[in-house]
Amino acid sequence: MIKTRLTEMFGIETPLVMGGMTGVGYAPLVAAVANAGALGFITAHHSQSAEELHAEIKRCKDLTDKPFGVNLTLLPSLNPIPYDEYRQAIIESGIKIVETAGRAPVDHLPAFKEAGVKVIHKCTSVRHSVSAVKYGCDVISIDGFECAGHPGEDDIGLIVLLPATVDAVAPVPVIASGGMADGRSLAAALALGADGVNMGTRFMATQECAIHDNVKRKIVENTERDTLLTNRTLRNTSRVARNAISEEVVKIQQDPTKTIDDVRHLVAGVRGRKNVLGEGDTDGGIWTVGQAQGLIHDIPTCKDMVAAIMRQAEDVLAKNAQRLGAPA
Secondary structure: OOOOHHHHHHOOOOOEEEOOOOOOOOHHHHHHHHHOOOEEEEEHHHOOOHHHHHHHHHHHHOOOOOOOEEEEEEOOOOOOOOHHHHHHHHHHOOOOEEEEEEOOOOOOHHHHHHOOOEEEEEEOOHHHHHHHHHHOOOEEEEEOOOOOEOOOOOOOOHHHHHHHHHHHHOOOOEEEEOOOOOHHHHHHHHHOOOOEEEOOHHHHOOOOOOOOHHHHHHHHHOOOOOEEEEOOOOOOOEEEEOOHHHHHHHHHOOOOOOOHHHOHHHHOHHHHHHHHHHOOOOOOOOOEOOHHHHHOOOOOOHHHHHHHHHHHHHHHHHHHHHHHHOOO
């Protein structure tokens, strides 16, 4: 058994995390992740109100008695997002683990602290990680350049970013995110000082994930080269699946004078969720996936996947200890 500060802090069986994902982080999958011994997060943004979030948390509690959390991504929006109401619903529901992303959760931390809620903040740079710890976040989840979604603008791979972050925020625990997909990933992250790993793309390709099977099969079929970076010229870089739509966006954005209005119809999240995740047209819109898809070759249950990752990690760690400890 691999025990870390993460497993001890949150009372989970393994140091594996499925962070919040738009279009993916619903109660049935989060409960399956929890029942497998990992830590999953409901995506608060799926709920239109505090009442809906209350109901989603209750739905998850009806499916598992294991720990799980809620993701609160703090981003600018054209339509007001009821963050204060989400926060109150989280506290009232008895959730004790929150994952935040986007801007620092400074305005939410006092209420979370008072309620005994631990906050994991997702960052893409050392400097932002240091700031998050200064504000009072309990754990840092550091996203390397390999990650799906928003890798930041520094283009630093996880093999450098992870130990640099561990050094900068010690003794605060750090979760490795970006490119994590198997037991070797976990073993490597532990060697670099992490207390756990966050996996998004890997949990998308599971039987319990409620996205179209075409998308899961595409993740298995794709290699590590089948992602593209959009919105680089807007300094809002996103790593997404390589497909007809993302290739069109990248082509348009080769002209640095183009704005978000020139691609808005192509990159709209609702289009990707409906056409791709919902209906299975993998060329029907933008959808988020990481380079870790190059390490994914099957679509198991969460239980079987978590067990396989832990077996492989323990085997890798044992074999390396034996190999490196053998006399010359």
